[in-house]
Amino acid sequence: MSDQEDQRPVPRDDYSDLVGREFPGGSYTVEPWRTWLVADALLDDPWDETPHPVLAWMAGVAGMGMTWDDLFAWFDARATDGPVFGEHRTTLHRSLEQGATYDVSGRIVSVDRKVGRRAGAFDVVGYELDLHHGGDHVARCYNSIVFPRRNA
Amino acid sequence: MSDKTAPVEVGTEVPPLEVVVDPEKMKVMAALLADPTPIHFDTRALAALGMDERPVNQGPLNMGYLQTMLARWAGGRDRLLDFRVRFQGNVLAGDTVRGTGRVTALRDDPRGRVATCEVALEVLGGDVVLSGDAEVVLDDQGGGQA
Numbered sequence: 001m002s003d004q005e006d007q008r009p010v011p012r013d014d015y016s017d018l019v020g021r022e023f024p025g026g027s028y029t030v031e032p033w034r035t036w037l038v039a040d041a042l043l044d045d046p047w048d049e050t051p052h053p054v055l056a057w058m059a060g061v062a063g064m065g066m067t068w069d070d071l072f073a074w075f076d077a078r079a080t081d082g083p084v085f086g087e088h089r090t091t092l093h094r095s096l097e098q099g100a101t102y103d104v105s106g107r108i109v110s111v112d113r114k115v116g117r118r119a120g121a122f123d124v125v126g127y128e129l130d131l132h133h134g135g136d137h138v139a140r141c142y143n144s145i146v147f148p149r150r151n152a
Numbered sequence: 153m154s155d156k157t158a159p160v161e162v163g164t165e166v167p168p169l170e171v172v173v174d175p176e177k178m179k180v181m182a183a184l185l186a187d188p189t190p191i192h193f194d195t196r197a198l199a200a201l202g203m204d205e206r207p208v209n210q211g212p213l214n215m216g217y218l219q220t221m222l223a224r225w226a227g228g229r230d231r232l233l234d235f236r237v238r239f240q241g242n243v244l245a246g247d248t249v250r251g252t253g254r255v256t257a258l259r260d261d262p263r264g265r266v267a268t269c270e271v272a273l274e275v276l277g278g279d280v281v282l283s284g285d286a287e288v289v290l291d292d293q294g295g296g297q298a
Contacts, residue, residue, distance in 0.1 A: 034184065037180060037184060038181075038184060038216075040177075040180070041177040041180045041181045041184070041213065041216075042177075042213060042216040042217065042220055043171050043174075043177070043217075043220075044216075044220045048229065050228060050229040050230050051229065052216060052219065052220070052223075052229055053216075053219045053223070053229060053232040053235070054212050054215060054216040054219055057212060058184065058185060058212065061185065062185070062186065067186065067188075068185075068186065068187055068188055068189070069188055079187075079188040079189045079190060080190060080197065080200075080201075082189075082191055082201050082203075083189065084211070084239065084242075085211035085239040086238070086239060087236075087237070087238045087239065088211065088215055088235075088236070088237050088239070089234070089235065089236040089237075090232075090234070090235045090236075091233070091234050091235075092232055092233055092234070095229075095230035096230075
């Protein structure tokens with residue numbers, strides 16, 4: 001085993017104490033270059049100035065005030081463990097606007113340890129992100145991440 | 153073949169969308185998302201995890217394809233109200249995916265005529281990798297016709 005392997009964080013059996021923990025939060029501006037590149041990455045029309053709805057979730061994660069590695073570390077996981085998405089929901093109360101800056105807040109809403117016949121043990125972590133603009137609640141995104149716990 | 157002039161009703165099928173998944177777009181998305189997960193761009197990391205060496209498409213790209221399909225049908229990217237999906241499998245670089253949708257309910261609300269649709273994304277020759285439902289407000293100028 002390598003030194004890197006020796007330094008791997010050891011997952012706990014229970015992370016329910018993290019439910020309700022708020023992200024630091026921040027803001028995200030839907031810059032025109034972001035609208036363009038996101039549409040192009042999706043093989044959609046990059047010259048359409050209406051932001052693609054997937055930017056609601058992207059604004060949330062970019063403005064939550066911490067990195068993916070920070071979030072993974074809350075659960076003693078790393079990007080190299082192969083975390084994947086479980087479920088997602090985006091609710092848009094208003095359309096996104098190019099050039100608008102959104103205030104972002106969010107929190108952990110659930111943590112569940114599960115065991116699959118093929119996958120073995122894994123943790124499903126749910127979190128939600130809210131976008132506000134000018135006092136209006138523009139969007140809420142829920143997402144869950146599945147963290148493999150191969151040695152749990 | 154769908155009838156372009158037929159009114160939308162329960163059972164109407166959303167025109168499908170097919171996309172060939174390009175690994176270079178995954179790299180752009182990884183940068184836009186500041187996503188350090190190497191399975192989206194690093195083939196050596198994939199091999200170390202015992203996975204297929206083709207990079208794994210990001211979840212936001214997969215769900216974005218379905219949102220694009222719905223937006224084109226409904227009359228614009230600002231037409232999506234709600235979108236809920238479950239991720240059921242991986243999409244790999246080079247795969248061709250096909251998004252499909254079908255109207256399951258219609259209602260009128262202050263925003264206009266709202267269609268609820270069941271949606272799915274499948275890898276051609278493979279499995280359904282994403283499924284769920286969505287709500288879109290239909291374009292009163294004719295968008296959202298079958």
